Amino acid sequence: TQLLEQSPQFLSIQEGENLTVYCNSSSVFSSLQWYRQEPGEGPVLLVTVVTGGEVKKLKRLTFQFGDARKDSSLHITAAQTGDTGLYLCAGAQYGQNFVFGPGTRLSVLP
Amino acid sequence: DTGVSQNPRHKITKRGQNVTFRCDPISEHNRLYWYRQTLGQGPEFLTYFQNEAQLEKSRLLSDRFSAERPKGSFSTLEIQRTEQGDSAMYLCASSFRLAGGPVYEQYFGPGTRLTVT
Numbered sequence: 001t002q003l004l005e006q007s008p009q010f011l012s013i014q015e016g017e018n019l020t021v022y023c024n025s026s027s028v029f030s031s032l033q034w035y036r037q038e039p040g041e042g043p044v045l046l047v048t049v050v051t052g053g054e055v056k057k058l059k060r061l062t063f064q065f066g067d068a069r070k071d072s073s074l075h076i077t078a079a080q081t082g083d084t085g086l087y088l089c090a091g092a093q094y095g096q097n098f099v100f101g102p103g104t105r106l107s108v109l110p
Numbered sequence: 111d112t113g114v115s116q117n118p119r120h121k122i123t124k125r126g127q128n129v130t131f132r133c134d135p136i137s138e139h140n141r142l143y144w145y146r147q148t149l150g151q152g153p154e155f156l157t158y159f160q161n162e163a164q165l166e167k168s169r170l171l172s173d174r175f176s177a178e179r180p181k182g183s184f185s186t187l188e189i190q191r192t193e194q195g196d197s198a199m200y201l202c203a204s205s206f207r208l209a210g211g212p213v214y215e216q217y218f219g220p221g222t223r224l225t226v227t
Contacts, residue, residue: 031213042201042218043153050213088152094212097143097166100152
C-alpha cells in the first residue's frame with residue numbers, strides 16, 4: 001500500500017516568514033501534485049511535478065520533486081495571510097489512482 | 111467551462127436514509143474520481159471511472175456505496191442506509207492526461223458535505 005507522509009502536521013508563522021513543508025514516501029511516483037484547500041471547499045491544484053529533481057516556481061512558491069521521485073517539498077517565501085490553508089500532496093503511479101497525504105495545516109498570522 | 115461542479119453542496123439526512131450526489135466533470139476530461147474526506151485528513155480514494163467504465167473501487171468501500179457514470183459524462187454516488195460514520199465531505203475530481211506521457215492531472219469540485227443525524 002502506498003503511503004504519503006507530510007510534515008509538519010501543523011505550522012503557525014508570522015506574515016513575512018519563510019517556510020518549507022515536506023511530503024515523503026517509500027514508493028516511487030510517476031507524478032506528484034500539490035494542492036491547497038480552504039475550509040468547506042475542494043482542493044485547488046497548485047502544481048504537478050513529473051521529473052526527478054524537477055523544480056517549479058509559482059510566484060512565491062517553489063516546489064521540488066526528489067531525484068528518486070519518492071519525496072517532494074514546498075517552500076513559501078515571505079508568507080502572506082492569504083497562504084493560510086491545508087496543503088496536500090498527492091502521488092500517482094503509472095495507470096493507477098492518486099494517493100493523498102494527510103496534509104499540512106498552515107496558519108499565517110498578520 | 112467553469113470547472114467541476116457538485117450538487118448538492120450540503121446534505122443533512124437521518125440515519126438509514128439513502129442519499130445521492132451528483133458530479134459534473136470538466137467536459138473534455140475522461141477520468142472521474144470520487145473521494146471522501148473527514149476533518150483533519152487528506153482525501154481518501156473511493157472509486158474512479160475512465161469514460162463510463164468503473165476501473166477501480168477501494169477495498170474499504172462498503173457495499174452500501176455505489177457509483178455510476180452513464181454515457182461517460184456526469185457521475186452519481188449513492189449511499190444506501192446511511193450511518194453516522196458516513197458523515198464527511200464527498201469530493202469529485204476529473205482529470206486529463208498530460209501530453210507526452212502517462213501522467214494525469216486532476217481538478218476537484220467544491221464537494222458535498224454530508225451530515226447523518
